[in-house]
């Protein structure tokens with residue numbers, strides 16, 4: 001399928017966060033073979049070269065064409081200044097072996113000091129990892145400057161669509177005021193424990209498509225000590241009983257809840273069985289009662305919160321949602 005508009009973005013995407021570079025090429029080929037056509041990449045994931053090799057291998061094997069793939073990537077925090085935005089995209093395109101992206105997103109509404117490619121890539125969060133007390137170093141770059149540079153990329157045709165991640169409603173209102181080309185996609189953490197109904201509603205009112213990352217909730221965060229073992233939404237009685245009734249897995253119920261409420265979702269699995277299971281969540285249907293029961297699980301539990309992890313990991317207190 002060719003993508004005419006951002007509404008054609010396949011609803012279930014394959015998330016590439018935390019896939020080790022040495023296994024990532026093969027994982028991407030397997031995901032494409034399994035049927036995924038939407039890949040959610042980022043400079044910061046540190047695996048774009050491997051993702052690129054996987055894409056090229058799959059195309060060479062005739063599994064798909066470039067035009068059948070929806071490839072998203074994200075501008076990292078250290079490249080927010082207008083002069084760094086096109087160079088960051090170029091690096092991502094080179095690593096991915098592509099001549100255009102379907103979607104380019106501002107990864108976080110956080111501008112960090114520039115780190116040249118040759119010094120460190122991806123530069124991650126800390127400005128000088130060798131400093132006695134390593135911490136983040138903020139850059140004085142307004143988000144409007146970054147956005148206007150994103151618009152120029154869209155105008156040049158090297159990215160088909162542009163958008164933002166991790167923006168709250170205040171930042172979104174402001175962006176709608178200064179943009180010449182409105183954002184087309186908002187990517188946010190969203191799952192039954194963090195339903196984000198108001199933010200999704202205002203984004204849609206503004207005409208954006210919304211993509212949910214971490215649609216399975218805590219799972220990605222346990223290994224990072226950012227979630228407890230007892231926080232799995234997959235273990236919730238309501239979710240399990242819906243899954244039993246339908247004859248699917250709890251993970252499929254959560255992914256289907258995500259897409260049935262009108263967001264796309266990006267989920268990662270390196271396990272071939274779970275990879276397929278996640279993709280086929282699009283084939284099940286939840287009743288209105290199921291949807292409501294799952295929505296009621298909301299407890300505004302955010303797992304990916306710079307106001308928490310920046311302080312713990314980077315010695316820098318930097319909330320963005322509070």
Ligand code: A2P
Nearest residue numbers: 015214215216219220251267268269270271274
């Ligand atoms: P694995 O790669 O071993 O399957 P998210 O994309 O929400 O961050 O979730 C990713 C996490 O959820 C990974 O730890 C992944 O592990 C796990 N996971 C992905 N799909 C499923 C599934 N269908 N059932 C259970 N766990 C899953």
